[in-house]
Amino acid sequence: MRFRDKSRQYAQDMNFSKIVPHDDSFERDVCDTCGLINYMNPKLIAGVVALWHQDGEDKILMCKRAIEPRKGFWTLPAGFMEQGETVAEGAVREAHEEACADIETDALIGIYNVARIAQVQMFYRGRLRNPDIAAGPESEEVALVAWNDIPWDELAFPAVYYALQHYYETRDKDSFAPFSEPENWADTPGFEALRARYEQVDKTPDEKPE
DSSP, X not given: OOOOOTTSOOSSOOOXXXXXXXXXXXXXXXXXXXXOEEOOOOEEEEEEEEEEEETTEEEEEXXXXXXXXXXXXXXXXXXXXXXXXXXXXXXXXXXXXXXXXXEEEEXXXXXXXXXXXXXXEEEEEEEESSSOOOOOTTEEXXXXXXXXXXXXXXXSOHHHHHHHHHHHHTTTOSOOOOEEOOSOGGGSTTOXXXXXXXXXXXXOTXXXXX
């Protein structure tokens, strides 16, 4: 996805072709007019499993997405890192932006490679400083959810499932090695429809049903 500042006029349009630039080894999007190389490198996602102890148990901060992709599905506070911040600081900021939550981070739960969409998603364990939460611009709804009430069939992304499961495995541990993604994301429970959609996209035109 390319973005261009709409506050000014440009003398020429940017038209890109896919070629291997000089002294490079990968095919890139290169502007036919000015030679600009549009590097598409993996993006870092910072997220958190943030807890609040309530009614004798830990409850997890979750957000229902108000934007695509996966609008209407539940997720953990997470998003793209910004310049000048650490991964932990990004997780804290995302929790504030998506759920108006004030949190502090603890151990790193996992580093999940999502090669199919060129992302690396990193989730921390964290704790809310207070229970005051509200839906931010990217959330339809936010909630503090008990483990037994997590909407497993309505999770937005496989990495959310991994982070929740790995949090639960280590909930009584002070230190542990960060987890990683499973060998095949398509085997993640609850993501059968998403898997089918990717399988449909991957088919050649002759393989796709009418």
